[in-house]
Amino acid sequence: MAKITSVSPLAPARFPDLPAIGGARFATTAAGVKYVGRSDVMLALLDPGSVIAGVFTKSATRSANVLDCQEKIRLSDENGAAILVNSGNSNAFTGRAGDDSVRAICAAVAEVSGLPATRVFTGATGVIGERLPHDRITAAVRGLHDNLDETGLPDAARAIMTTDTFAKAATTTVHLPGGPVRIAGIAKGSGMIAPDMATMLVYIFTDARIAQDDLQKLVSALNEMTFNCITVDSDTSTSDTLLVAATGASDVPVPAEGTAFRDGLHSVMLDLAQQVVRDGEGATKFVEITVTGALSPSDAKTHALAIANSPLVKTAIAGEDPNWGRIVMAIGKSGAAADRDALSISFGDVKVASNGWVDPDYQEEQGAALMKEQDITITIDLGMGSGAATVWTCDLTHGYISINADYRS
């Protein structure tokens, strides 16, 4: 079984033009952590005045890097900050040696940048349980620092890839009362993707001016509607990290009133989250699942994720089979409230089931035609209340098996 290396059929048509974000500079290098002949480390340096907000995996076996970031994220400090990320090795379940690796990397970055080590954030992604050869990274830190550049973000998107088949980035410009601010972010993720505890590696930069606690509240709230609403395979990484850095370099404050900045950040986060699904291992279909009419938003999300994580639903979609019976099954097993006779199911605009059975007007050919599309929308109305949620997932194919039955070899 060979690793699949061709680009996902669901990939965006092109990589976006990323603007420079004032106060943020980037560099990448090929440190040889694991991969040969490609960049595998990125360094981001944020000028004094920057604030950083973050959310992290809740995994009980999360990586040394995540534990270190979690300790540091709460410290509000405007000395500036650095973010160093490697691919090829997740530094998870590597015991005390893993903690030592993080300390060594932070010390090296602190030395070349003049920052305190408490302002150096790290991320790592790749195989679990193998010692991180951090000396290869620390040896590269000075060279990275010498090459920092405002235009380096696209290269950073490539440096953090593992099984990803395309580099992921998104950007927007938000027009605030004080002037425009820019938001640009990158992400990696393709397998071991499940929500509710986790995100993946995501780094977003903006030149807006905003207080750290305001930014943290915003990021945490938007995370629930974006990265925590996607799933590829129901498995949660030990390394998932989302960091959002606001440099303030635009001198444009985010006003307390108004939703323009929130909407802009939401669009970048949702774009990146959906790109992770579009690069789901082996994916051939992008699926949006909306549940309405639930007793609560939480019930709606439970149902939507039960459908999105069901191997039988995902294989039916892979086979272009409008097998709505499996959606009924997933609703039934989710544990959240449902009433068989009140729920209805639609594929796209076509109502498939209602009143506890197949809809009298539904023709199997309609469902079969919709299933041949690359992007599929499934809507379930539970008919019980006003709770709603939308999640995004992909199908489960032979490609997923091939990639994951042979990943370490």
Added chain:
Amino acid sequence: MAKITSVSPLAPARFPDLPAIGGARFATTAAGVKYVGRSDVMLALLDPGSVIAGVFTKSATRSANVLDCQEKIRLSDENGAAILVNSGNSNAFTGRAGDDSVRAICAAVAEVSGLPATRVFTGATGVIGERLPHDRITAAVRGLHDNLDETGLPDAARAIMTTDTFAKAATTTVHLPGGPVRIAGIAKGSGMIAPDMATMLVYIFTDARIAQDDLQKLVSALNEMTFNCITVDSDTSTSDTLLVAATGASDVPVPAEGTAFRDGLHSVMLDLAQQVVRDGEGATKFVEITVTGALSPSDAKTHALAIANSPLVKTAIAGEDPNWGRIVMAIGKSGAAADRDALSISFGDVKVASNGWVDPDYQEEQGAALMKEQDITITIDLGMGSGAATVWTCDLTHGYISINADYRS
């Protein structure tokens, strides 16, 4: 993608010799519910004096048959009873028409047997959401009744198969103070198999004499340790049913003291549960996962099932890859308590990880050799308390994708 019809490589070497169970008779027929050229309906008739205990899926979209059985199982009645099961159509999510089908079948069986309809239990398994052509079944009921025979249980095991690749049965004889009693059971199940809410279709018969409430308590308790400890694909059927009928024909009472009957029933239930896993769709490996040292038995089971349901763990096993990092990941995401630095992982007798990292004595070749076996045992000690649990699962292969991307076609 073609349906795989060859017998699972994990199938038992032979079908067991099933004894006659006094007071229980069986018949099967090819009613043409969906399949062509094979039996698809079984009828079991239990003499007066029989008691029946049952457990059922907790799915919120459970089938009309399950809902009907649940109403009837609580009625203690010793008039005798009948069980009619069809394959090829689950009669789930078929609205009020589904309820009507159950009523029609129960009425037909009541008429030929002289039983009240409240003592007729039904089961159905197969595709969800298609109208059950119950007239084909009611038309066959008199012929079934005329052919009832004490030796018909092996044929019944075949009549209830759907995607199963082999018929499943198990038996034991228990020697009680009053003499021997026999236990024999059959099961079907291969996909849409997940525990905690559910079992699958399982029918067990014994000639022991036991009160209905004692039998129900025993069955519910043993179900937690057997059928509720298996998973093929984390998806829970809308039809899962376990019925255990005790005819009392041996005139041998089950004593209040002693565990011989409990142990015998446990062995039959565990055997059938493991056979369902061994017939997991596409399965090539049978995997036993034991978690010890958890804070509670419930935490142990949560961890064990998180591992057993992880697509990344299951594909690694399919690829014969001793990828213990994915086990660490599954423990981390389960939501139950774990301490990275206290847990240890073993494959078979080989300790792979301890003290938060790979075990210093572990050689990758040892793990690789164990992964080539057909039956694999994985043990995790959490090092926190005394909670323990064992679950059983299979690997996730191209076969599963092939079977389920094309099931309805």
